[in-house]
Amino acid sequence: MNWLIDFFSNPANWSGPGGIPVRLLEHLEFSVVALLMAAAVAIPLGLWAGHTGRGSLVVVVSANAARALPTLGILVLVVLIVGVGSTWPVLIPLVLLAVPPILVNTYEGVRGVDPDLRDAAYGMGLRGPQVLFRVKVPVALPLMLLGLRLAAIQVVATATVAAYVGLGGLGRFIMDGLATKNYTITIGGAFLVVVLALAAQAGFTLLSRVAVSPGVRRAR
Amino acid sequence: MITFEGVTKRYDDGTVAVDDLSLEAPTGAITVFVGPSGCGKTTSLRMINRMIDATEGRVLLDGQDVREIDPPTLRRGIGYVIQQAGLFPHRKIVDNVATVPYLLGWDRKRARARAMELLERVGLDAGLARRYPFQLSGGQQQRVGVARALAADPPVLLMDEPFSAVDPIVRASLQDELLRLQSDLQKTIVFVTHDIDEAIKLGDTVAVLRVGGRLAQMAGPATLLTEPVDDFVREFLGRDRGIRRLSFIPAKDVRLEAAPADLVTDAAGRPLGWRADGGLLPYGTFNPERDSLRAALDAALLAANGTAVAVDEDGRVIGVVTREALDEVLGQYAARHTRPLPATGEDPRG
Numbered sequence: 001m002n003w004l005i006d007f008f009s010n011p012a013n014w015s016g017p018g019g020i021p022v023r024l025l026e027h028l029e030f031s032v033v034a035l036l037m038a039a040a041v042a043i044p045l046g047l048w049a050g051h052t053g054r055g056s057l058v059v060v061v062s063a064n065a066a067r068a069l070p071t072l073g074i075l076v077l078v079v080l081i082v083g084v085g086s087t088w089p090v091l092i093p094l095v096l097l098a099v100p101p102i103l104v105n106t107y108e109g110v111r112g113v114d115p116d117l118r119d120a121a122y123g124m125g126l127r128g129p130q131v132l133f134r135v136k137v138p139v140a141l142p143l144m145l146l147g148l149r150l151a152a153i154q155v156v157a158t159a160t161v162a163a164y165v166g167l168g169g170l171g172r173f174i175m176d177g178l179a180t181k182n183y184t185i186t187i188g189g190a191f192l193v194v195v196l197a198l199a200a201q202a203g204f205t206l207l208s209r210v211a212v213s214p215g216v217r218r219a220r
Numbered sequence: 221m222i223t224f225e226g227v228t229k230r231y232d233d234g235t236v237a238v239d240d241l242s243l244e245a246p247t248g249a250i251t252v253f254v255g256p257s258g259c260g261k262t263t264s265l266r267m268i269n270r271m272i273d274a275t276e277g278r279v280l281l282d283g284q285d286v287r288e289i290d291p292p293t294l295r296r297g298i299g300y301v302i303q304q305a306g307l308f309p310h311r312k313i314v315d316n317v318a319t320v321p322y323l324l325g326w327d328r329k330r331a332r333a334r335a336m337e338l339l340e341r342v343g344l345d346a347g348l349a350r351r352y353p354f355q356l357s358g359g360q361q362q363r364v365g366v367a368r369a370l371a372a373d374p375p376v377l378l379m380d381e382p383f384s385a386v387d388p389i390v391r392a393s394l395q396d397e398l399l400r401l402q403s404d405l406q407k408t409i410v411f412v413t414h415d416i417d418e419a420i421k422l423g424d425t426v427a428v429l430r431v432g433g434r435l436a437q438m439a440g441p442a443t444l445l446t447e448p449v450d451d452f453v454r455e456f457l458g459r460d461r462g463i464r465r466l467s468f469i470p471a472k473d474v475r476l477e478a479a480p481a482d483l484v485t486d487a488a489g490r491p492l493g494w495r496a497d498g499g500l501l502p503y504g505t506f507n508p509e510r511d512s513l514r515a516a517l518d519a520a521l522l523a524a525n526g527t528a529v530a531v532d533e534d535g536r537v538i539g540v541v542t543r544e545a546l547d548e549v550l551g552q553y554a555a556r557h558t559r560p561l562p563a564t565g566e567d568p569r570g
Binding site for chain 1: 269271291292295296297300302303305306308309310311312319323352353354368
């Protein structure tokens with residue numbers, strides 16, 4: 001506890017390019033960009049596979065394969081290939097990490113919509129895309145948001161690896177603290193990562209409240 | 221009118237769900253498809269709104285082959301009610317009912333006004349409109365399903381076992397409600413059920429299908445009960461066919477006599493019982509204006525003296541029917557409605 005107070009009360013930790021606000025923003029930037037890129041890939045793919053029933057094998061296999069990839073290993077590999085200096089090498093492993101939960105939950109959510117409901121929707125005269133966006137997506141939304149939330153938390157926690165290859169983010173505090181045996185800084189950095197992950201969790205919970213119909217939320 | 225012309229549905233694995241089905245479902249009447257599971261009744265129904273397409277033959281809607289109409293357009297003009305109601309859980313009841321009007325591009329206000337009108341029509345409280353489907357009972361959900369199917373006032377209504385998932389009391393009230401609605405609306409209804417009693421109660425015409433998707437017999441319910449074409453139909457109809465057929469004979473022609481003195485009534489003229497030494501004995505009543513001969517016979521059998529009490533709408537005694545009078549009318553009925561059996565050598569005991 002005292003270490004935390006020391007970390008946050010030290011004015012040197014709050015200013016300059018290595019200060020808390022800058023590192024926090026860097027960390028957020030990696031996380032948000034990675035999450036958006038992953039969602040841009042995984043949501044359309046999941047919707048398509050779940051709606052049409054095609055490509056399900058591809059979805060499941062690739063999601064499992066992506067889960068098994070070592071994040072740090074990929075990061076080092078990417079950096080070795082392209083060299084240090086830009087931000088985007090760190091995005092590749094983070095995106096790969098975020099795709100599986102979003103993809104699988106979107107796919108399962110859409111595929112798992114009650115067949116009677118699907119039948120009724122088509123029987124009323126809705127066309128395929130209308131069935132998907134007016135019926136299946138609203139019903140699958142809780143599961144889709146859960147996937148996004150899991151991905152967000154994982155990305156926020158894992159974005160610390162950026163520091164391994166000389167990039168910024170909250171990982172810097174952890175790395176630098178370990179390197180200089182200044183554990184105050186390590187613990188302060190870790191604490192900030194936890195806070196950010198919890199904030200992501202809270203953000204998505206709030207989003208569920210707003211975006212999911214009460215008829216779907218309470219029915220579960 | 222809906223016409224099936226030699227319709228066959230064969231699946232890729234060779235299974236034949238419907239086999240060379242030809243029949244007509246007349247305009248403004250209820251046609252029931254009934255049969256055991258695997259008889260293709262639901263498949264046949266779903267070929268009308270192209271949820272399934274026939275392999276051979278044609279389904280015509282007022283003379284036009286449904287295959288010529290784009291499925292969503294076709295379906296928006298046909299009401300569809302399914303077993304589990306299939307309401308959209310994320311939408312309020314009023315918006316569920318307004319589904320098809322919205323699809324047809326009605327403005328929101330008009331669509332919702334129409335939905336409210338229909339909720340009332342199917343006997344639901346306007347207060348339910350703002351609720352979500354999970355907040356309603358099964359019977360209420362099923363009523364919403366019917367309201368939703370009727371929202372854009374389609375001339376044709378397809379109902380696929382709509383009342384099978386609710387308890388018997390709710391089912392009976394939903395059936396009565398449907399008959400009441402139908403007497404106002406005169407829709408062309410095709411109704412699928414596995415319950416022969418439901419078929420006989422609701423159908424103007426009943427098509428009995430056998431496993432393998434072949435039509436066994438198509439007839440009005442009263443004819444079906446007296447003249448089943450073969451053992452399959454006879455067995456499917458079950459017991460007490462003679463008694464059940466009496467349900468289709470109105471009791472209004474039965475001869476009433478003045479109530480004898482030993483029928484005790486209250487001040488308003490409602491029956492209390494038959495006078496006897498030890499007090500009052502049980503009695504049975506029927507309403508000649510509304511009930512069937514079956515109800516009259518039942519009322520007679522409930523009383524120790526075999527005399528049925530006829531009452532009016534308010535339950536006041538208007539006369540009695542003796543066993544002799546019942547006998548007379550049953551005899552006439554039997555003579556009028558029984559034709560010689562076809563000479564097929566079948567066991568006539570049935």
